[in-house]
Amino acid sequence: MIRRAIKVTLNSKLIIYTLLLLLSTGLFIGVPSYRIAKHSLEEKGHTILMNGVHSAIHLMAEKNRAVQAGTLTLEEAQESVKVTLMGPKNTDGTREITSNFNFGENGYYIIYTIDGREVLHPTLEGLYVYNEVDKNPKTNSPFYLVRDKIEKAQSGGGFTTYTWTYPYSDKLGEKIAYSEIFEEWGWVVSAGTYISDFNQEATPILQLTLFLIGFSVLAGILLSGHYIASFAKPIMSLERAMKAAEYGDLNKVKTIKRKDEIGRLLTGFNHMIEAMRASKIQVENFAYYDSVTGLPNRNKLIMETEYMKESANQKTYLLLIDIKDFGILNSLHGIGYGDKILGELGRVLKTLSYACYRVSGNTFAIWLKSEHTAQIQEQFSEIIEGIEDRMNNAVFANKIEFFVSGTTSMFLNETVEGYIKRASLAMQYAKANSIINEVVFYSDEMERILQHETELKEAFSQDMYTDSVFMAYQPIVDSTTGLPVGVEALARWTSSTFGNISPGIFIPLATKHNLMIEFSQVILVKIFNDFDAIKKKFGASVYCSINISPIMFLHREFLVYFKDQLALHNVMPEDIVLEITEDVFITDLKQVRRIMDQLKRMGVRIALDDFGSGYSSMNYLKNLEFDLIKIDKMFIDEMHTDDKAHFMFKTIVSIAHAYGARIVAEGVEEKEQAELVRASGCHLIQGYYYHKPEAL
Incomplete structure (x- = not known):
């Protein structure tokens, strides 16, 4: 074998060299082409x-x-x-x-x-x-x-x-x-x-490349060194371009006049580069920019935060902005209206001399730099004032307000996601405490508070199926006789871990964490199980008033579930009053009317709760028929010390009577309040003056 190798002629060596050269060059071209494609x-x-x-x-x-x-x-x-x-x-x-x-x-x-x-x-x-x-x-x-x-x-x-x-x-x-x-x-x-x-679809590219390699090898055996040199040059330039393309540098190669495989390969490569350039631009725009606002998105924020970490020479603060009640605005006026708000806010933010981003939904981010945290609030107050002026000068049905959060300054040892997480925790804290248009800086205490909320949610999700969650009942008294005509069912929670938890805490908690449907079903069952005891304790003729959350009232299976539970527990519909608040009307007034009509045909009565606390109550009173109207406690608290509150109370009573509804005054705690309520023409009273809520 050694002797035969020595006898190989120069021509054979050239052919072998050409063969190896073409094979290696073809592989350098084909493999990256396939990978890139x-x-x-x-x-x-x-x-x-x-x-x-x-x-x-x-x-x-x-x-x-x-x-x-x-x-x-x-x-x-x-x-x-x-x-x-x-x-x-x-x-x-x-x-x-x-x-x-x-x-x-x-x-x-x-x-x-x-x-x-x-x-x-x-x-x-x-x-x-x-x-x-x-x-x-x-x-x-x-x-x-x-x-x-x-x-x-x-x-x-x-x-x-x-x-x-x-x-x-x-x-x-x-x-x-x-x-x-x-x-x-x-x-x-x-x-x-x-x-x-x-x-x-990349396989044909590999097959084509292999075909060209084979064809070139055959041609190389027949061609002279001069011809080899004539195509080696363009192949080398193509190789360089392919290598550059692997690293994202999409450069074309210089084309040649030849129409053979090499010429077509160069032309095809240039066409591929053009397609990849267009695709890269499209993908980058989609990946890094928001289509509604035109602002850079969360991906761009993360990428640029890395650059900012490397070049920061002063303290850098990330502020998150969240539009207050954006979900309600969407529900009231439609998604198109919400997109219009987002688009306008995007246009406003793009005019600022700060880096602004749309992080997600209606949450936006702004980078601010300062050596002193006190200056951040000052800077942001100017920014938010300018944004509000421009936003509210646009054609919107509501004044736009913002939740704002902040973080501490960022240093090189901070991860980007960790930094954004801290800003998000500060935003959650701002929302939970209704802090509007004010910078809230992150602290470890916030995370502890939010962690406590998580633990509270976990405990509640388990306890609501046990006796730890139970019902208390507060009589509604006819002041002319002093006897109860009804009772309101009120949920109570005594946790083995956290003790007595106020409904003002666990009701919003259930709503926030999507537990309200399950909780409402559990409560209905507990109330219906208590019904015989209610009648025995408060009188056979009393009705039971039950608060129904908007999400439960509008749930597609609510009516079926409610009917089934009435029948299962042998409860008469005439003994039930369902209390709803005006929050239920935000979604679809026609749907609410349809549900109310079906309940009324069953014999169930409907009460409008917290009347007077919202700006739309009068409109709903005009368009819907309520059996009872419960006047919000805020009027009762002030009516014996504030003539305007007393006048407003009497006016509401007159209006409600005009629409054929009975009135219940909630939160009556003092004798003087009770006398003024009776004198105003309202005889159904609920409050500590007569009875506190009590378990059976």
Whole structure:
């Protein structure tokens, strides 16, 4: 073998050299080409999934507006969305994928509820999948893929990568899904497919490259060194461009007049670079800028925070701004109105000489630099005053107010996510304490307080099913006879860990943490179980007044559940008064009227609670028929010391009587108050003057 190698001619050596040169050059070109094309296709796939989710959410928002307008029921709107996103439902509960949305050969939409039940799926619709885990056999600990999707959706959207079997096969493949939440329905919308569905189109590029290598090797054997030199140069320039492209430097190569494989390769590469440039710009805009406001988004904030850490030469503060009652404004005036507010705020913030971002939803961020924390409040007061002036000069139905949070200054040892987390904790504290238009700086005590709230929530979620949560009843007295005509059911909580907790704490806690539906159901059962004892203690003719939260009252299954519980506990509808506040009217007045009409046909009476505390009470009194009106305690507290309050009370009584409703005065605690209430024409009184709430 050695002797034969020595006898190889120069021509053979040149051919071998040419062969090796072409092979090595081809590999240098082909492998990076395939990798870049594959990566580009995967990035394009990411964009397709994100755009698909955004399209789905836009469709849901459109259908939700139709629901709010009364042209569709919620069920019709939701089924219409499912049919559009996937296809009609078969008799066996499955759905064929017939929609026009294309996420690759095996891609489709999945929709979950926030507790992990599948709302939309080709075969698993209606199943509880919250604990579904990744099928990768190499993982040491389970990866809960559905939880990950829900958590990322609730955090503003994100990608989940996991291992799953291909359809009708035992073969495992890597899947990717993008998820966001549609808050109005509590749906987590996810679009996913196998990564191979996107990057398999890169295979022809590899095949073409291999073909060109083989062709070039054959041509190189036949061509002279001069010809070899004629194409070595452009290949070397192409190689340099490919290397640069790997690091994101997308430069074209100089084209040549030749029309052979080398010329076409250069032209094809330049076309690929043009496509990658356009795709990169589009992806960067989508990844780093918000479409509604045009401001940089959270991703850009994180990236630029890293740069700021490296170059900071003075204390740097991150302020978060959150529009007060933005959800209510959206509910009252529509999502389009909310987007108009966000867009206008974005335009205002872009005129500031500070770095501004839209972090998520209606939360914005501003960087301020100063050596003294006292100056931050001064700077921000000027900023917020200017923003409010410009915002409120625009055509909006309501004055715009802001929650503001702040953090301590950032140093090099602080992580970006940790920094943003502290600002978010300060924002939560500002909201919890209704601190408006004032900088709230982060402190460790805030985290302790919020942690305490979390512990309180966990305790309440367990205790509400036990005797730790019980009912107390406060009589409503007819002052002309001194006898009770009804009782109001009031929830009480005595925790083994935290002691007696005020309803002013645990009721908002239940609402904030989405426990109100469960809590309301538990309370109804406790009250109905007490009904015989109520009648025995307070009189056979008394009614029971029950406070119903807006979220429970408007829940699609409320009427069915309420009827079932009445029948189960043998409680007469005529013995029930449901108390609602004007918060229930924010969503859909027609829906509220429909529910009230059905309850009244059953024999249930409806009371408007806390009348006079809101700016819309008179309007609801005019448009809806209430059996009772409970006048807010604030009028009672001041009527014996403030003539205006007394006059207002008498006026409200007259108005309510004009609309045919009986009046209940709440919070009467003194004899003088009781006498003034009776003198004003109101004879139903509830308060400590007559009775305190007491357990049975």
